[in-house]
Amino acid sequence: MLQSKTFKPNSNTYSFLFKLIDLMIILAALPLAAEFYGIWLTSEYVIAGLTVAVAFLYFAETLSFYRSWRHGSFSEMMLIGLASLVLSFFFLTAVAFVLKQSADLSRMTIGLWFAIASLGFLLWRRFALSIQRKLRKSGYNVKKSAIIGATESGERLFREIQANDELGYQFVGFYEDRDSSRVSEQLVPHIKGGFEQALSLVREGEIDTLFIALPLKADQQITDILVKIGDTTVDIHFIPDFFIVNLMHARIIHVGDIDTLTVFESPYYGAKEWLKRTEDLLLGCLILLLIAVPMLFIALGIKLTSKGPVFFKQRRYGLNGEEIRVWKFRSMVVMENDHKVVQATKNDARVTPFGGFLRRTSLDELPQFFNVLKGDMSIVGPRPHAVAHNEEYRGQVPFYMFRHKVKPGITGWAQINGWRGETDTLDKMKKRVEFDLHYLKDWSIWFDIKIIFLTIVKGFVNKNAF
Known part of the structure; x- marks a missing residue:
């Protein structure tokens, strides 16, 4: 990596020591788990231990876990550390499955290994924080x-x-x-x-x-x-x-x-672009497998309750403002896709009864997982607006087009914070763009996971979706 001649990266002074202790905890937890279940540590377990250790270092570096946390909160640090550990064990599971080695590893042992490593991880970081606080109360390093x-x-x-x-x-x-x-x-x-x-x-x-x-x-x-x-x-x-x-x-x-x-650019540079695409493909395939049957019933419901096609493809702006076709379940009696698009409002006569249910529950968005697999969209990102709305607001909302530095998403930071549905005022659009820019500025895999979780918890049904 080319070293900056002007700027120096801000890193944790004790990052090497922290990495060493973290790896010792992860590797030491494995024989403890094996001893508990009376399992002999074969070469497969040794390879598993090294796999998790290497994967943990990779994910921890990717999520900036070992940066200086003098300028951050302890709870955020611990969440990122545990997220790195979870991803490492997911990676081990995926590798073992692909190489057909999962039968050689005890699931109970792996589960206990993860539990011991997580507990040890939390305890030692809490201990380090308490020592740090005592030293600072004594006037050291304040x-x-x-x-x-x-x-x-x-x-x-x-x-x-x-x-x-x-x-x-x-x-x-x-x-x-x-x-x-x-x-x-x-x-x-x-x-x-x-x-x-x-x-x-x-x-x-x-x-x-x-x-x-x-x-x-x-x-x-x-x-x-x-x-x-x-x-x-x-x-x-x-x-x-x-x-x-x-x-x-x-x-x-x-x-x-x-x-x-850099003042502003796409947050997915270098390996992060690959990580984002991998996230979309893995989660997209998994979710499509889970929703395949519900989608069949939704398609049947549309055909039985109104005339017209099951799907509706609308023109949207995608990455770098290039036009894409976004898939949705048809929820209206009309197929508006012109230069003038009227947003759905409360009690809109164009919305079918079944379509109203789909829109309120966001089920009309499910076909967009096909856009994700195709590469036009991401699971998480700024929601795509109709081309007509983009042209209307790009000159009224500052930095509006910055949201197109990334692929549009099925769900996003603005949506789970209540800024979805009809944007009948300029202020509403400004708030939506504000949250979209916040997402771009602070993007991380962990942030995506948080948004997906919050979408599952509270993001499907919304009073502003008509």
Whole structure:
């Protein structure tokens, strides 16, 4: 991998030690499980242990488990760690099945192995956290921090520091040159002075970490601050303003010898594109096997209750704005697919009685799993809008077309948060796009799994679907 000449990756200082202990727990759990069931560890079990260990390291690195968690929550870290472990055992099961070795491995032993490894994993990470907290309460590795700029981005950082003691920051205060009338009322009590006072504290060694939360347009002020404290040892972090943060999917790319910071691009770069496609194919095939019989009954219900075809293929924008044909069960008496598409509304006369049931329960979307297998769509992603609606809103909603940097999805972050159904106002469309962009910015396999789970729990039936 090409090393950045400008930017350095932020990694956990103790990541090697953490990886070593994690692997020791995983490998040690196997003989414990085998001993419990009185099973001799054959070469098949040794290979299984190594397979899980290697798979765990791969998934953990892919999900950024070993990044610095000084800037993250313990619960999120543990969820990602356990997700990596679950995926590793799923991988072992798949490999054993394909190689026809599953009969050589005791399912009870593998299950107990997973349980012991998970428990050991949780206990040791909890122990590490408790030691870390005790050390920080004693004043070890605690950093006195201040924020220059009482801005929206600065406030978000302040809330994170307040909510997560384990981050190890002792907050000193905000420093702002603007009049208090131009600052959020919630931040005014925390403003301790102006920029110069903050710089004086830095030079006196009273601040260990300085966060600069000024907008990009204040580039001259930022330069002046950096020059004035350039002869100190303070840690300096720049927080992009709220406008850029909303768009940023930060990554370092290299153009010759020049490093550039990505503001926005597809989150599926490199191996992540392969991971996303693998997720779609595996889950898509599994779900289609489960829903095949219900789909047959739905098709029969459509034919018996209204005249017309079972399926309806509508024009949509897909990846990079290219036109695709999305499959749906027909729920209306008409087949609208023109440049002017009228969204379904409450008590819409075009919707058949059976079609209304399908739309309220989202069962009309099931044929889109064929689009997933074809590669036009993903299981999780921004919902595809009719081409007519895209052309209408792309000029009204900022960054609307950014949602087409990925394939459209059957379910998405906006839908499970209630932003589905009719978008009869511009504000509703803006909220939907806001959640879509949040999904793109924070995408991960774990995020997809969370959305699928929430869709199963609460996402099928919605009062806004007509």
